[in-house]
Amino acid sequence: MSLTLTVDGARWRAHLRDLADRTPGLVPVVKGNGYGFTRGRLARRAAWLGVDTLAVGTYAELPDVASRFDGSLLVLTPWRPFVPDLEPALAKRVVHTLGRVEDVEALLARQPDARFVLELLTSMQRHGFRARELWAAAERLRSLNTGRLEGVALHLPLAQGSHLGEVHRLVNDAIGAGLRGLDTLWVSHLTSSELATVRQSYADFAIRPRIGTQLWLGDRDALRVRATVLDVHAVERGDSFGYRSRTAPKGGHLVVVSGGTAHGIGLEAPTGDHSLKSRAATVARGGMDAVGFVRSPFSIDGKQRLFAEPPHMQASMLFVPAGAHVPRIGDEVDVRVRYTATTFDHIVVTD
Numbered sequence: 375m376s377l378t379l380t381v382d383g384a385r386w387r388a389h390l391r392d393l394a395d396r397t398p399g400l401v402p403v404v405k406g407n408g409y410g411f412t413r414g415r416l417a418r419r420a421a422w423l424g425v426d427t428l429a430v431g432t433y434a435e436l437p438d439v440a441s442r443f444d445g446s447l448l449v450l451t452p453w454r455p456f457v458p459d460l461e462p463a464l465a466k467r468v469v470h471t472l473g474r475v476e477d478v479e480a481l482l483a484r485q486p487d488a489r490f491v492l493e494l495l496t497s498m499q500r501h502g503f504r505a506r507e508l509w510a511a512a513e514r515l516r517s518l519n520t521g522r523l524e525g526v527a528l529h530l531p532l533a534q535g536s537h538l539g540e541v542h543r544l545v546n547d548a549i550g551a552g553l554r555g556l557d558t559l560w561v562s563h564l565t566s567s568e569l570a571t572v573r574q575s576y577a578d579f580a581i582r583p584r585i586g587t588q589l590w591l592g593d594r595d596a597l598r599v600r601a602t603v604l605d606v607h608a609v610e611r612g613d614s615f616g617y618r619s620r621t622a623p624k625g626g627h628l629v630v631v632s633g634g635t636a637h638g639i640g641l642e643a644p645t646g647d648h649s650l651k652s653r654a655a656t657v658a659r660g661g662m663d664a665v666g667f668v669r670s671p672f673s674i675d676g677k678q679r680l681f682a683e684p685p686h687m688q689a690s691m692l693f694v695p696a697g698a699h700v701p702r703i704g705d706e707v708d709v710r711v712r713y714t715a716t717t718f719d720h721i722v723v724t725d
């Protein structure tokens with residue numbers, strides 16, 4: 375009765391172990407919906423991997439990982455003065471991200487022993503210091519002489535060409551700023567060959583690659599998502615159905631499956647192109663997309679089916695044209711999902 379993620383446990387764990395073994399200094403990223411697995415489960419996995427640090431996206435995400443993983447907790451969203459103070463036991467484990475001089479001052483005034491990384495603004499242009507601001511931060515840190523600098527952090531865009539030029543420029547800025555105790559670089563989205571080059575170029579530095587997608591979702595063949603067929607109704611051309619009383623453009627079956635907007639199931643892009651010519655061709659072939667049906671992420675017997683109407687909160691209605699195999703109530707159908715945007719009813723990890 376549900377949307378279920380089944381994980382081939384042996385295969386998934388082998389992939390996690392392999393990536394961790396090939397990635398010294400790995401910092402697993404455990405944020406958002408936990409890449410579909412939930413943050414709590416991934417926090418326990420990070421502990422199993424034996425890493426010393428994991429990264430969460432936000433301060434709100436700390437509690438459910440902190441009770442399942444007992445190492446350091448890097449928060450990726452930069453600290454701001456409106457972030458509530460942490461309770462002392464948690465505060466010792468948290469590594470803050472700082473991106474403005476005034477936040478360096480404000481955090482260290484509130485928590486003089488705070489652990490932090492300084493984020494450098496990359497071509498992503500999201501958060502962080504520009505070179506001149508970094509010099510100012512370094513100067514403030516020298517005069518304050520409090521806090522614990524855990525390194526500098528670079529959040530690079532997803533690769534389109536090489537990141538190396540940008541990495542060298544930014545790291546040289548950081549070195550040039552004269553940050554006392556700087557010995558660690560936290561990076562994201564470097565290819566393994568870029569990572570190898572960075573390790574070689576900055577052999578005196580510890581390199582901490584922050585990885586989420588490639589770790590947790592790096593072996594898609596270990597993952598399978600299925601929905602349950604909840605109901606099936608035969609319809610004739612002209613029969614009305616659904617919330618908006620659409621009429622069936624031809625005979626077939628309505629198949630109600632588990633999985634709706636509450637799970638993150640959304641409308642897929644309409645099939646194909648929209649030119650009149652292609653629509654006419656689809657109509658000629660008897661295609662349903664031409665009458666306004668939209669492709670769904672559900673497939674039955676390997677064939678992706680169309681939504682009969684937009685997904686409901688917890689179920690979706692598909693149209694199966696006459697002549698196609700009709701699944702039975704209780705059957706399971708495959709679903710293609712975006713893991714980072716999906717909430718599963720059940721997650722089954724096989725032994």
Ligand SMILES: *Cc1c(COP(=O)(O)O)cnc(C)c1O
Pocket residue numbers: 403405450529561562563584585586587588
């Ligand atoms: C999300 C995030 C990552 C991990 O990204 P993936 O593409 O999931 O590996 C790394 N660094 C920062 C700052 C992030 O926000």
